[in-house]
Amino acid sequence: MxxxxxxxxxxxxxxxxxxxxxxxVGTLWALSKHDVTVQCFAPNDTQPDVVNHLxxxxxxxxxxxxxxxxxxIARSEIQSLDELNPDLFHAVIFxxxxxxxxSLCDFASQGAKGSVRPDIAKVMNQFHTQGKPIxxxxxxxxxxxLVFKGHGFQLTLGPYSDAAKEIEKLGHKHIECDVKSCVVxxxxxxxxxxxxxxxAAPLHEIFQGIEKLVQEVLRFRAT
Amino acid sequence: MxxxxxxxxxxxxxxxxxxxxxxxVGTLWALSKHDVTVQCFAPNDTQPDVVNHLxxxxxxxxxxxxxxxxxxIARSEIQSLDELNPDLFHAVIFxxxxxxxxSLCDFASQGAKGSVRPDIAKVMNQFHTQGKPIxxxxxxxxxxxLVFKGHGFQLTLGPYSDAAKEIEKLGHKHIECDVKSCVVxxxxxxxxxxxxxxxAAPLHEIFQGIEKLVQEVLRFRAT
Numbered sequence: 471m472x473x474x475x476x477x478x479x480x481x482x483x484x485x486x487x488x489x490x491x492x493x494x495v496g497t498l499w500a501l502s503k504h505d506v507t508v509q510c511f512a513p514n515d516t517q518p519d520v521v522n523h524l525x526x527x528x529x530x531x532x533x534x535x536x537x538x539x540x541x542x543i544a545r546s547e548i549q550s551l552d553e554l555n556p557d558l559f560h561a562v563i564f565x566x567x568x569x570x571x572x573s574l575c576d577f578a579s580q581g582a583k584g585s586v587r588p589d590i591a592k593v594m595n596q597f598h599t600q601g602k603p604i605x606x607x608x609x610x611x612x613x614x615x616l617v618f619k620g621h622g623f624q625l626t627l628g629p630y631s632d633a634a635k636e637i638e639k640l641g642h643k644h645i646e647c648d649v650k651s652c653v654v655x656x657x658x659x660x661x662x663x664x665x666x667x668x669x670a671a672p673l674h675e676i677f678q679g680i681e682k683l684v685q686e687v688l689r690f691r692a693t
Numbered sequence: 694m695x696x697x698x699x700x701x702x703x704x705x706x707x708x709x710x711x712x713x714x715x716x717x718v719g720t721l722w723a724l725s726k727h728d729v730t731v732q733c734f735a736p737n738d739t740q741p742d743v744v745n746h747l748x749x750x751x752x753x754x755x756x757x758x759x760x761x762x763x764x765x766i767a768r769s770e771i772q773s774l775d776e777l778n779p780d781l782f783h784a785v786i787f788x789x790x791x792x793x794x795x796s797l798c799d800f801a802s803q804g805a806k807g808s809v810r811p812d813i814a815k816v817m818n819q820f821h822t823q824g825k826p827i828x829x830x831x832x833x834x835x836x837x838x839l840v841f842k843g844h845g846f847q848l849t850l851g852p853y854s855d856a857a858k859e860i861e862k863l864g865h866k867h868i869e870c871d872v873k874s875c876v877v878x879x880x881x882x883x884x885x886x887x888x889x890x891x892x893a894a895p896l897h898e899i900f901q902g903i904e905k906l907v908q909e910v911l912r913f914r915a916t
Binding site: 483484485486488491492495496498499500502503522523524525526535537538539541542543544545546548672673674675677 | 706707708709711714715718719721722723725726745746747748749758760761762764765766767768769771895896897898900
């Protein structure tokens, strides 16, 4: 049997303007425990903003590219999202970070009224149509909620919150979940875990949740 | 008894021009399993270079600050290295990355003839003089080797290599070590693990080595 392949979609490097670094690394760490090949992707496009992570303030003088910055996490082993062929992968996983809610969609500012980058929506639809699992970490379930508006998925953003309300407005069921665990929508093959939606969670507990998400994602067989 | 505190010293964010992101996250993950407080530090100074991690080439048009970039890994919970008071900490740990060999010292270009940033050398000397353990990951043992030239420490850079030869020229003993393990210099309280010096190592095995390093560092009592 051919080795399973998993795509990991990033969008920069930094919790305030890109992928949450620790969640991305946790995903790669959990995947490395399994006999799978992993390929990272990111949109080859300019970030909407760059945040000075020391000052926690937008630096309007700087432009950065999502693919180039994500390559820092991926140790240069990364491809443009344009090159992602879902036929070649068993599953796709989206780590969180504000970049997901600002760059891959505009959920951060628009909530349930937001829209998703067409290339991201296309990839998610392709995996889902092919009966392949999607994993979404932290705020990334909001991306799933927007793409599959009205589909009645079971998703978690951790404890109930304003963000969870927006998920519900999109016609999904928000399920509260501990940071060490994950929520599995068996029917739709969607797996979600809160990670840094639980702000003060110890890092090793966040990794436990991500590890479970990866296990559940890999459990599904493509139909 | 007062909770132990551990300082983690970073120098940017990215394996080619800063701290190796995964090793830094692995350090924080391993520390989070223990009942210790953790504080990240980095020099508040401009990086000698910025590398486009997609093209793997220096981008001379860009300047970045080590502290600001390291704040991405530290989720903004970071202080300038100037503020590190060794009296308040039980131990200090240095993750690797080319930044360590280019920004914190010039081992990458000068090998055994290299020199170390005075603020880094000062911190290391203070911890060592106070009988406190130092952990060094990946290429960071080269930093230890330069600061404590001629002290005859037992250090690892993984398999024997040209870099290991430079360590020996500095009057230390290089010990080969598996990526899942670490080398402990009991007398001098120096703990080292190869991490990405073993380029193709699976990430979870690198984390095992870092986890052992953290355990050994925390085992030492300050004298």
